[in-house]
Amino acid sequence: MPPLLPASEHSVETPHGVLHVTVHGTRTTRRPAILTFHDVGLESECCFSTLFKFEEMQEIVKNFTLIHIDAPGQEEGAAAYPTGYQYPSMETIAEMIPAVLQFFNFRTVIGVGVGAGAYILSKFTLNNPDLVEGLVLINIDTDARGWIDWAAHKLSSVTSSLSEQILSHLFSQDELSSNTDLVQSHRERIAKAPNLVNIELLWKTYNRSTHSECPVMLVVGDQAPYEEAAVECNSKLDPTTTSFLKMADAGGLPQLTQPGKLTEAFKYFIQGMGYMASSCMTRLSRSRTTSLSSSYSMDGSRSRSRTLSQGSQGGQMPPSPSQTMEVSC
Numbered sequence: 001m002p003p004l005l006p007a008s009e010h011s012v013e014t015p016h017g018v019l020h021v022t023v024h025g026t027r028t029t030r031r032p033a034i035l036t037f038h039d040v041g042l043e044s045e046c047c048f049s050t051l052f053k054f055e056e057m058q059e060i061v062k063n064f065t066l067i068h069i070d071a072p073g074q075e076e077g078a079a080a081y082p083t084g085y086q087y088p089s090m091e092t093i094a095e096m097i098p099a100v101l102q103f104f105n106f107r108t109v110i111g112v113g114v115g116a117g118a119y120i121l122s123k124f125t126l127n128n129p130d131l132v133e134g135l136v137l138i139n140i141d142t143d144a145r146g147w148i149d150w151a152a153h154k155l156s157s158v159t160s161s162l163s164e165q166i167l168s169h170l171f172s173q174d175e176l177s178s179n180t181d182l183v184q185s186h187r188e189r190i191a192k193a194p195n196l197v198n199i200e201l202l203w204k205t206y207n208r209s210t211h212s213e214c215p216v217m218l219v220v221g222d223q224a225p226y227e228e229a230a231v232e233c234n235s236k237l238d239p240t241t242t243s244f245l246k247m248a249d250a251g252g253l254p255q256l257t258q259p260g261k262l263t264e265a266f267k268y269f270i271q272g273m274g275y276m277a278s279s280c281m282t283r284l285s286r287s288r289t290t291s292l293s294s295s296y297s298m299d300g301s302r303s304r305s306r307t308l309s310q311g312s313q314g315g316q317m318p319p320s321p322s323q324t325m326e327v328s329c
Contacts, residue, residue: 014099016092020075021100024052025065031275032133033065035097035109037117039139040203041166041190043075044068047114047255054259060270067109069100071116073198080197087201090116094123101131110270114138114255115169115226116206129213134273136266138219138255141229162200163190169203171252172223182256216242217269219262221250243269 010021022044038047048068052061071093073081081087088096097120101109110133113121118137125132167176167190171183193199216237220230227246234244245265250258 010103012100012103014096016088016096017072019072019096019100020070020078021103022068022070023065023104024061024068031064032108032110033067033101033104033106034061035067035069035100035111035121037069037111037113037120038071038074039115039117039170040206041163041170041186041199042114043070045076046186046189047117048112051255051259051262054263056260057263057266060263060267063275064110065104065106067100067104067106069097071120071202073195074202078195078198080195081201085201087198087205089205090120091123094120094127097121097124098128098131107131108133110134110136110273112136112138113140114253115141116202119206125214132214134215134217134269136217136219136269137233139224139226139230139252140218140220140233141226161191162196162203163187166190166199166203169225169252172221172225174223175251182253213238213241215269215273217245217265218242219245219247219254219265221247221252221254221258223250224252224254226252 007022007024010023012019012021036044036048038044045068051057052066070078072088073079101107108131111121111125113119113135115138118140121132121135122137122140125135164187167183167187170186175183190196190199218230218234218237220227224230230244230246234242245262247254247258247261250261255262
């Protein structure tokens with residue numbers, strides 16, 4: 001993988017505490033920064049490095065500043081919080097983000113969030129619509145699991161370790177059953193994390209939690225544990241500003257397992273906002289479908305067929321709003 005532009009680490013004071021922030025790039029304010037927020041059980045480096053170090057993603061990152069935010073106490077090397085520490089709510093964490101933009105003197109951002117991070121960025125956008133030009137939300141669950149799922153989860157998790165609970169949030173059952181190298185590496189990393197108590201606090205906060213005018217791209221793997229939640233979220237958002245990307249043969253962490261597909265779709269999203277020239281674009285296969293539409297495997301073969309209508313493939317323009325994009329290679 002090519003190295004990212006030089007990074008600098010910062011401790012940013014906010015009204016609700018300190019955030020660890022890593023910045024890549026030149027800090028030019030002519031364009032919005034790309035601001036990321038990770039999922040539970042991850043931190044910014046392991047959540048996003050595969051995607052942003054991907055070779056074809058360099059067309060984007062060389063022209064933007066990357067701002068990676070770690071949730072409180074989740075950064076690598078963070079000290080464990082003392083017993084009884086009151087971890088901030090999802091809403092409170094979202095309220096910490098404007099201070100980060102002010103610290104780096106950025107007027108607007110394009111947000112990229114995964115799972116809990118997607119939920120936090122959604123809350124941030126609702127409260128600060130003028131600060132957000134676009135959102136890419138991976139594995140979004142607008143109910144943050146919901147009370148019914150949470151109650152069922154508590155009953156089933158009596159004998160389940162924290163690491164296994166988080167793994168079932170990050171990966172589908174098929175991925176866990178296959179016990180891939182990616183699953184094994186995250187199981188080991190979480191189980192041995194010195195700040196495991198901090199991870200548990202973020203996990204509990206996310207589970208206790210209960211629409212935007214900017215362009216939104218929803219992303220979910222067709223084998224992800226939150227596929228249905230993402231489909232439901234797509235049905236609730238403004239169809240004139242929302243695109244839905246369901247990635248074939250992708251599980252719970254598509255930014256790690258399918259960085260090429262996600263990069264390709266992200267380029268179109270950025271181009272649709274006026275920040276990427278068409279000459280930079282690579283080939284994207286598109287089809288106008290329902291949310292439960294046909295998806296395509298890596299070789300382009302159809303794996304399901306509930307298509308309402310089929311559009312042209314390989315076009316050189318961004319997908320129309322309210323359109324499910326299917327990427328093939």
